[in-house]
Amino acid sequence: MxxxxxxxxxxxxxxxxxxxERILSEQSEYPRVQIEHGRAIDIENIAHGxxxxxxxxxxxxxxxxVLDNMRLSNDLPWTIPIVLDVEKPNxxxxxxxxxxxxxxxxxxxxxxxxxxxxxxxxxxxxxxTDDPAHPGVARVMNMGDYLVGGEIELLNxxxxxxxxxxxxxVETRVLFKELGWKTIVAFQTRNVPHLGHEYVQKAALTFVxxxxxxxxxxRKKKGDYKDEVxxxxxxxxxxxxxxxxxxxxxxxxxxxxxxxPREAIHHAIMRKNMGATHFIVGRDHAGVGDYYGxxxxxxxxxxxxxxxxTPMFIREAFYCRKCGGMVNAKICxxxxxxxxxxxxxxxxxxxxxxxxxxxxxxxxxVYEVVRSFENPFxx
Amino acid sequence: xxxMEEFVEVKIPKSLYDRIKERVEExxxxxxxxxxxxxLREVLASLEEEEEEVFSEEEEEKVKERLRALGYLD
Ligand SMILES: [Zn+2]
Numbered sequence: 001m002x003x004x005x006x007x008x009x010x011x012x013x014x015x016x017x018x019x020x021e022r023i024l025s026e027q028s029e030y031p032r033v034q035i036e037h038g039r040a041i042d043i044e045n046i047a048h049g050x051x052x053x054x055x056x057x058x059x060x061x062x063x064x065x066v067l068d069n070m071r072l073s074n075d076l077p078w079t080i081p082i083v084l085d086v087e088k089p090n091x092x093x094x095x096x097x098x099x100x101x102x103x104x105x106x107x108x109x110x111x112x113x114x115x116x117x118x119x120x121x122x123x124x125x126x127x128x129t130d131d132p133a134h135p136g137v138a139r140v141m142n143m144g145d146y147l148v149g150g151e152i153e154l155l156n157x158x159x160x161x162x163x164x165x166x167x168x169x170v171e172t173r174v175l176f177k178e179l180g181w182k183t184i185v186a187f188q189t190r191n192v193p194h195l196g197h198e199y200v201q202k203a204a205l206t207f208v209x210x211x212x213x214x215x216x217x218x219r220k221k222k223g224d225y226k227d228e229v230x231x232x233x234x235x236x237x238x239x240x241x242x243x244x245x246x247x248x249x250x251x252x253x254x255x256x257x258x259x260x261p262r263e264a265i266h267h268a269i270m271r272k273n274m275g276a277t278h279f280i281v282g283r284d285h286a287g288v289g290d291y292y293g294x295x296x297x298x299x300x301x302x303x304x305x306x307x308x309x310t311p312m313f314i315r316e317a318f319y320c321r322k323c324g325g326m327v328n329a330k331i332c333x334x335x336x337x338x339x340x341x342x343x344x345x346x347x348x349x350x351x352x353x354x355x356x357x358x359x360x361x362x363x364x365x366v367y368e369v370v371r372s373f374e375n376p377f378x379x
Numbered sequence: 380x381x382x383m384e385e386f387v388e389v390k391i392p393k394s395l396y397d398r399i400k401e402r403v404e405e406x407x408x409x410x411x412x413x414x415x416x417x418x419l420r421e422v423l424a425s426l427e428e429e430e431e432e433v434f435s436e437e438e439e440e441k442v443k444e445r446l447r448a449l450g451y452l453d
Contacts, residue, residue, distance in 0.1 A: 075420075164449050170434060174442045175451055248451065302407075305417055306424030 002176045002184060002275035003309055007053025007076055010169055010273065014047050015108070015153045023098075023108055023155060030098040030108070031091035035084065038139075038255035040101040040158050041218060042082055045270070047107070047154035048168040050252065052273045057084040059149030060115040067125040070262065070303070077269065077304045079262040081126065085143040089114050098155075105155050112150035119143065126259050129291050135221070136258045136288075160253065162217055165231055167250035172212070173275040175248065181210035185278035185312060186271035188285075189215050190256070192225050192233040192370055194362050196342040198241065199317035199326040204280050207312075211247040212276055216254045220378040223348070227251075229369070229376040236365040260285065260292035261300040265307070272309035279309050283316040318342060319360040326360070351376065391415075 005011075015023065023030075035043075045051045053076065058066065063081055065073040072078045084099075091097050093114055099107045123130040123137045132138050160166055167175065176184055185204045189197065205211040213234055217227045225233075234249050252270065257263050263286035268279040285297040294316075301311045315328035318341045322334040332339075342361045350357050356367055370376050399411050408414040434442075446452045 167446075167451075170438075171442050171446060174439055175446055178443065178446070178452055250451075305421035308424060 001182060002173055003272045003277050005049060005052045005169070005273050006269050006308060009052065010049040010173075011046065011052040011055055012049055012170075013055055013151070013153050015155060019153075020155055024105065027098060027105060030096060033086060033090070033097050033099050033109075035099045035101055035106065037101060037158075037219060039084055039099075040106045041253050041255050042084075043099065043107045043152055043154060044157060044253060046082070046152055048170075050169055050254075050270050050273055051082060052169075054078075054082055056109065056112075056151035057147070057149050058082055059113045060117075060147070063115075063117065063147065063149070067122065070265070077265065077307050079126075080257055080259060080266040081122070084109075084148045086146050086148055087144040089146055089148065099152070101158060104158070106158070107152040107154050109148070109152045110150045111148055113148070115147050115149070116145060117147055126257070126262055127291065128260070131291075134258065134288065134291060139257075158253075162227060162231065162251055165249070165251045166217075166253065167274075169274045172250060175250075176210065176212075176275045179210060179245070179248070181208075181246075183208035183278060184210045184212050184276045185280060186212045186214050186274065186276035187280045188267045188271070188282075189213065190220075190224065190230070191344055192230055192347075192362075192376075193237050193366060194342050194344070194347055194357075195319065195326055195360055196317040198237065198363075199328075200280060200282070200314045203314050203317075204278065204312050205246060208278055209246065211242070212271070212274070213247065213249045214271065214274070215249075215251050216256065217251045218253055218255050222378055224378045225370075225376055226373070226378055229373055232369045233366045236369045237363060240365050241363060256286065258286060258288040260287040261297040264297035265300060265304060268301075268307060268309050268311060272307070276309060278312050281311045281313055316341075348377070389415075 046054050046056060058081055061073045063083060065071055066078050066081050070077065070079045091111060093111055095111045097109050097111055098105050099109055119140050120130050123140050127134055127136045130137055132141055185208045187201050201211055201213070215230050215234065231251065238247060238249060264281050267286060271279050281297050281301065284292060284294045298313045315330055317326045317328050318339045320327045320332045320334055320338050322338040323332050340360065347357055347362060351370055396411060399414055403411055403414050406414060408417065443452060
């Protein structure tokens with residue numbers, strides 16, 4: 001069986017069509033609150049059950065419990081605070097409000113609680129640092145001074161140029177069932193695949209029925225690969241190197257927090273909700289800079305025996321000239337002088353310089369795709 | 380400010396406590412409390428009732444249609 005949703009039941013917070021029409025016709029009667037892109041994406045993820053069991057943004061008891069215990073107040077594992085911040089509320093507890101991204105009414109929210117919080121404490125507990133150079137910390141420091149907790153109902157999806165690749169948990173669950181997969185390993189990515197990724201994915205696939213590649217689409221940093229490049233590159237890889245009946249590709253929209261170990265748990269929960277039974281935890285998973293140890297995320301999984309999805313810890317792969325193939329530190333007896341480590345940064349530099357990476361770093365079909373874009377990177 | 384997680388006391392037989400205590404260190408835990416919490420969470424998670432998926436056959440058929448249209452299913 002595919003994984004049971006986190007908390008037992010897949011959340012769906014989408015208003016019925018008639019209710020939606022009524023709410024939209026009465027828009028002016030609700031307090032109007034502007035939200036940013038990342039929060040609108042969170043709302044989509046709540047509404048479609050990617051964040052099950054959350055039905056809305058955290059209230060203060062859950063928020064405090066997530067910071068202190070990495071669990072919701074009902075003891076369910078939850079590591080990343082999903083919160084809605086406002087500068088100054090123009091509404092009261094008990095009100096229903098409408099949340100707008102630009103001019104689009106995204107959701108109705110039932111305000112259960114308005115509360116204040118400590119940004120430094122938030123940062124230190126979630127990111128293990130309050131260094132403003134950390135992108136997650138910088139975001140928290142720019143947040144409004146109030147948090148608003150309460151349930152949401154989705155009114156409108158954000159426009160999605162990759163809608164045909166974006167599968168929701170109900171869809172991935174049906175897909176896995178139809179494919180006859182009982183065990184599914186999910187891989188989270190924001191990159192064009194190189195041989196190291198392929199090795200890790202295929203090593204994991206050896207032990208389960210299906211491989212679910214799930215690139216995260218969302219706001220990018222300068223120098224990141226564009227969403228379209230990542231999708232097309234994976235399509236090329238699938239076409240030429242992946243078994244048709246045991247690998248599939250679908251995207252999810254999500255705003256990265258760069259919270260390292262805590263975020264690795266969160267990524268696993270999202271994939272559990274999509275039906276995966278296993279989750280690949282990479283080297284420096286969801287990290288940034290050198291705030292987290294390369295395998296620190298692996299250790300944190302020990303604290304969650306009740307997570308309900310099995311982490312798979314597969315070591316970083318590299319090419320060994322002596323072995324003549326992709327290996328990892330556990331299985332290769334040879335010295336560093338034989339090893340070629342494949343780094344995303346190195347590949348990016350080669351691609352920018354118009355230089356084709358060797359085949360033991362990147363499949364030529366993948367390089368062809370990347371090269372076909374005038375500029376594959378975010379400017 | 381946030382309060383730390385609340386704790387309550389639970390009584391277990393002394394002989395059991397002693398047996399757990401012997402295992403605590405080799406299992407990589409700092410205390411009996413921590414070990415007991417871990418084991419109970421694990422047991423509860425495995426006992427949690429299976430809930431039926433809530434979507435109807437009609438809904439499931441719609442999802443399958445979309446998956447076919449997108450090329451995910453033949
Ligand atoms: Zn070797």
